[in-house]
Amino acid sequence: MIRRYRVGWLFTMCGAPIQDATVMVEDDRIVGIEETGIWHDAVDLSQWAVMPALVNAHTHLEFSNLKHPLGTQGMTFPQWITEVIRYRQGFGEDLAVEKAQAIRHGLKQCAEHGVGVVGEIATLPLMEVAYDRPDVQVVSMLEILGLDPERKEERFGQAREHAVYLWSHENVTAGLSPHAPYSAGMGIVDECVKLSRQYQLPLAMHLAESLEELELLEKGTGPFRMMLEHMGLFREEDFPGGKKPAEYIEHLAPAYRAMVVHGNYLSEPEIALLKKYQETMSVCYCPRTHAYFHHDRHPMEALLADGIRVVLGTDSRASSPDLDLWAELQHVAQTFPNIPAEQLLPMVTRDAAFALGLEGSFGTIDAGQKAMATAFHVGSDCPDVLSAMLAERPRLWNLGVGLTQLDLATA
Incomplete structure (x- = not known):
């Protein structure tokens, strides 16, 4: 089963941040990233900044x-x-x-x-x-x-x-x-x-x-x-x-x-x-x-x-x-x-x-990497995403098992 997540800001650590990216996950691994694309079954994370765990x-x-x-x-x-x-x-x-x-x-x-x-x-x-x-x-x-x-x-x-x-x-x-x-x-x-x-x-x-x-x-x-x-x-x-x-x-x-x-x-x-x-x-x-x-x-x-x-x-x-x-x-x-x-x-x-010798599984968001991520709620139309992230508290997400309402709670 492939899970899809449409992310407001994606910090892959492989290059510049990507705005409006779709991350695709199968089992516990990332299988692909699309810089554009709308999938009817994608989880809406448009108000979130996501980076590697x-x-x-x-x-x-x-x-x-x-x-x-x-x-x-x-x-x-x-x-x-x-x-x-x-x-x-x-x-x-x-x-x-x-x-x-x-x-x-x-x-x-x-x-x-x-x-x-x-x-x-x-x-x-x-x-x-x-x-x-x-x-x-x-x-x-x-x-x-x-x-x-x-x-x-x-x-x-x-x-x-x-x-x-x-x-x-x-x-x-x-x-x-x-x-x-x-x-x-x-x-x-x-x-x-x-x-x-x-x-x-x-x-x-x-x-x-x-x-x-x-x-x-x-x-x-x-x-x-x-x-x-x-x-x-x-x-x-x-x-x-x-x-x-x-x-x-x-x-x-x-x-x-x-x-x-x-x-x-x-x-x-x-x-x-x-x-x-x-x-x-x-x-x-x-x-x-x-x-x-x-x-x-x-x-x-x-x-x-x-x-x-x-x-x-x-x-x-x-x-x-x-x-x-x-x-x-x-x-x-x-x-x-x-x-x-x-x-x-x-x-x-x-x-x-x-x-730590784990670059083959952690540290970046890329195909083949573990689907563990750290997320920050930055809202929509954020003028300075990095500053918003620095002021926020991170949360750990396992994209391989899906996200719950508690994971996405912002209050």
């Missing part, structure tokens, strides 16, 4: 039950990490169940905010049932930690197992996340890159996230050293000083796809490297988490000027007020008013899907 490139859903971010605004990043560890330890033996409930709640929140794809940083223990949400595609990127040399092979085993795991839910694919320079040695990074190439998996690594991280790499000193010493994990040979994020970018570059998460303090040499490897690498900016920690201005303008793919993520509710990806985009529009609105949309659709 939003893609949240980076989040940690296990914190989705939090009402407020952990700690206080402007606290140092290592202090916040301590709060995260304390929060996780508070669940004791109930950790797996509590995490599963939080993940399910988080996926629900994402869908309510128009998101159809999430790049989820997963931690063990992991209950697969938590991902049972067919309308949201999940890229489960297992967080791999590893500074303790005695546990290196155990960590490698966890990465390999996750890379080849056969998920029972069709909406889940795998990825890996060698966590960060202060928590994962270069051996962990290289093993994840090898698995990424072997199985075509996306990688994500927190990098150039804080000034404290840079101090640990460059000097081997500072709050992160004190934290690691307190945990019995600091070794001089791991952090001898003289290191830069650029070294990690070089090691990540051979991966099938690699995403630098945050990148708040990327310098010119690192940006030059990312430009060199832009075919497979991306930078994920989490705007409201960035603001929570009072970081310096994000270098996204310099990244975009060099043609580097910048995508957006909500991060988690441990550092952000909610999982509203569109609010992140609105924050960017306010913080960087010189970036055209049309340049922002790929950050939460086409480019984000590419960063």
